[in-house]
Amino acid sequence: MTDRLPGFSTLAVHAGAQPDPTTGARATPIYQTTSFVFNDADHAASLFGLQAFGNIYTRIGNPTQAVLEERVAALEGGTAALAVASGHAAQVVVLQQLLKPGDEFIAARKLYGGSINQFTHAFKSFGWNVVWADPDEISSFERAVTPHTKAIFIESIANPSGSITDIEAIAAVARKAGVPLIVDNTLASPYLIRPIDHGADIVVHSLTKFLGGHGNSLGGIIVDAGTFDWSKDNKYPMLSEPRPEYHGIKIQETFGNFAFAIACRVLGLRDLGPAISPFNAFMILTGIETLPLRMQKHCENAKAVAEFLSGHRAVAAVNYAGLAGDKYNNLARKYAPKGAGAVFTFSLKGGYDAGVNLVSNLKLFSHLANVGDTRSLVIHPASTTHSQLDDAAKVKSGAAPDVVRLSIGIEDKEDLIADLDQALSA
Amino acid sequence: MNHDTYADNYIREILNGVKSIAMVGASPVNVRPSYFAFKYLAQRGYDMIPVNPGHVGKSLLDKPFVGSLREIGRPIDMIDIFRNSSHIMPVVDEALQLMPLPKVIWMQLGARDDAAAEKAEAAGIKVVMNRCPKIEYGRLSSEISWMGVNSRTLSSKRAPMPTQGMRLSLNRMSVGGGETTASDRAAKNKNDPT
Numbered sequence: 001m002t003d004r005l006p007g008f009s010t011l012a013v014h015a016g017a018q019p020d021p022t023t024g025a026r027a028t029p030i031y032q033t034t035s036f037v038f039n040d041a042d043h044a045a046s047l048f049g050l051q052a053f054g055n056i057y058t059r060i061g062n063p064t065q066a067v068l069e070e071r072v073a074a075l076e077g078g079t080a081a082l083a084v085a086s087g088h089a090a091q092v093v094v095l096q097q098l099l100k101p102g103d104e105f106i107a108a109r110k111l112y113g114g115s116i117n118q119f120t121h122a123f124k125s126f127g128w129n130v131v132w133a134d135p136d137e138i139s140s141f142e143r144a145v146t147p148h149t150k151a152i153f154i155e156s157i158a159n160p161s162g163s164i165t166d167i168e169a170i171a172a173v174a175r176k177a178g179v180p181l182i183v184d185n186t187l188a189s190p191y192l193i194r195p196i197d198h199g200a201d202i203v204v205h206s207l208t209k210f211l212g213g214h215g216n217s218l219g220g221i222i223v224d225a226g227t228f229d230w231s232k233d234n235k236y237p238m239l240s241e242p243r244p245e246y247h248g249i250k251i252q253e254t255f256g257n258f259a260f261a262i263a264c265r266v267l268g269l270r271d272l273g274p275a276i277s278p279f280n281a282f283m284i285l286t287g288i289e290t291l292p293l294r295m296q297k298h299c300e301n302a303k304a305v306a307e308f309l310s311g312h313r314a315v316a317a318v319n320y321a322g323l324a325g326d327k328y329n330n331l332a333r334k335y336a337p338k339g340a341g342a343v344f345t346f347s348l349k350g351g352y353d354a355g356v357n358l359v360s361n362l363k364l365f366s367h368l369a370n371v372g373d374t375r376s377l378v379i380h381p382a383s384t385t386h387s388q389l390d391d392a393a394k395v396k397s398g399a400a401p402d403v404v405r406l407s408i409g410i411e412d413k414e415d416l417i418a419d420l421d422q423a424l425s426a
Numbered sequence: 427m428n429h430d431t432y433a434d435n436y437i438r439e440i441l442n443g444v445k446s447i448a449m450v451g452a453s454p455v456n457v458r459p460s461y462f463a464f465k466y467l468a469q470r471g472y473d474m475i476p477v478n479p480g481h482v483g484k485s486l487l488d489k490p491f492v493g494s495l496r497e498i499g500r501p502i503d504m505i506d507i508f509r510n511s512s513h514i515m516p517v518v519d520e521a522l523q524l525m526p527l528p529k530v531i532w533m534q535l536g537a538r539d540d541a542a543a544e545k546a547e548a549a550g551i552k553v554v555m556n557r558c559p560k561i562e563y564g565r566l567s568s569e570i571s572w573m574g575v576n577s578r579t580l581s582s583k584r585a586p587m588p589t590q591g592m593r594l595s596l597n598r599m600s601v602g603g604g605e606t607t608a609s610d611r612a613a614k615n616k617n618d619p620t
């Protein structure tokens with residue numbers, strides 16, 4: 001038997017899933033249960049002691065969730081994954097393994113507004129101090145490194161601006177600093193960009209967006225690249241030191257190149273509690289089966305809409321990395337040759353008021369705070385997702401007051417263009 | 427051969443082929459990784475022999491400890507060394523005195539001695555380093571997928587229900603991920619001084 005290399009679409013349909021052992025059900029069943037019986041006391045003790053593979057309680061893991069985890073790990077080229085209740089939960093669980101109070105992490109300034117809030121306020125209250133850097137100026141990451149730095153966090157394609165991050169350049173900074181690079185790959189999905197191939201050590205997603213793809217279920221995931229040596233120095237005791245709650249086992253020594261995903265599950269999820277529901281795991285898993293098809297259509301539509309807008313007299317500027325001549329077009333060609341995603345911004349000559357009018361005149365685009373739905377979406381970030389930032393921070397994160405963000409769906413592109421045309425002319 | 431990464435088929439042939447495994451450094455302490463790897467492999471149907479001179483007279487899951495490989499007194503297919511890298515060479519030297527020779531020498535996760543590996547390979551013995559047979563068995567059978575681990579295998583056949591003493595099928599379609607960019611890079615990073 002020779003080793004085959006199945007392609008991305010085959011993995012999107014098959015990875016992690018197998019016909020059910022008892023019923024033969026081909027689709028992955030929804031294991032809607034809180035708990036799982038033990039064979040005997042010894043089996044229970046082995047499971048609790050992390051000595052045997054198996055299920056205990058859905059806050060720690062669930063068979064439907066496990067299929068989702070293996071599926072995304074396979075698509076990202078990682079060693080293992082942990083699914084959680086939301087993208088935000090994934091970020092908390094990751095950093096809890098890496099930071100102690102008083103530690104620092106460096107984050108790109110261009111991030112989803114909710115992440116900027118989470119880092120600035122919630123994480124600050126845990127004593128995890130964010131230091132901002134500019135993804136358009138790699139040296140700002142180098143300058144931000146201190147002896148307290150424990151991780152670097154970036155988005156592959158940034159929300160809302162749609163700009164592309166030079167992952168390899170920032171991975172080099174992380175490697176030199178001896179800290180892991182965490183990449184939020186939500187807006188690209190592994191179909192467009194696989195950050196691990198470019199040097200990421202940990203990938204996180206809001207599954208709520210393109211992976212689930214239908215705007216119906218929240219979820220998040222953490223993928224372990226298996227690339228980081230947690231025991232090299234004493235920086236990451238959660239992984240390198242004996243864990244009292246598990247009879248003194250050392251997580252990296254015991255689990256090798258998927259130790260980080262295990263730590264997130266048995267030290268993070270188990271104690272913090274943001275488990276994904278089996279039903280949501282099922283919905284997202286079903287969505288992933290069509291990820292390659294949807295992403296092709298999302299990108300084709302986005303490019304057509306961006307081209308239409310850049311020729312429109314009411315439009316001041318379109319920021320879509322897939323357009324020739326865009327500031328990020330070279331990075332898009334390098335990192336996302338199949339397409340620059342479907343989330344981007346543009347600004348209107350009429351400024352803030354024109355943006356507000358446009359949003360209210362659209363008939364097909366939905367005005368809401370999400371991206372990565374089959375439906376086309378529109379929002380004015382300055383008054384919503386990024387409203388808690390001051391004006392200077394809004395501009396830096398790509399959400400200036402005159403900017404409108406689109407998330408292009410998989411409808412017929414002619415209909416999307418017609419809707420924008422009538423709304424811009426109204 | 428290159429010991430940074432292994433093709434799934436190399437590991438699969440070893441785990442499908444061997445029947446008896448002597449575990450050097452097996453611990454009777456039930457929270458040590460060697461204990462639960464021993465137990466897992468015994469439950470999957472391997473004929474396990476615990477080797478540890480410090481525990482002769484005791485048993486591990488009803489198997490009596492032996493003090494050295496020599497004292498096993500019957501042919502063994504594989505030696506699984508649960509010792510640090512610095513203690514590998516004497517065990518390999520001892521293994522090379524056995525008649526017949528073992529077919530496989532396996533060094534646990536974290537353990538690697540390239541000189542010892544070369545010596546064993548020169549004698550026709552297959553070598554695996556820095557891997558855990560429990561993890562590899564769990565991965566190739568996809569049993570480890572319960573933990574969200576990427577088994578890097580696919581199958582459209584009805585899954586077996588793992589029960590005690592049962593051999594699982596390791597013959598799933600491989601995704602060839604043993605040589606993913608990521609794991610190559612991991613191995614390289616570990617070897618590059620920073």
Ligand SMILES: Cc1ncc(COP(=O)(O)O)c(C=O)c1O
Nearest residue numbers: 086087088112159186206208219
């Ligand atoms: C890039 C990015 N990361 C993280 C999140 C947070 O994900 P969730 O809403 O699933 O918590 C979002 C949500 O909009 C996002 O766009």
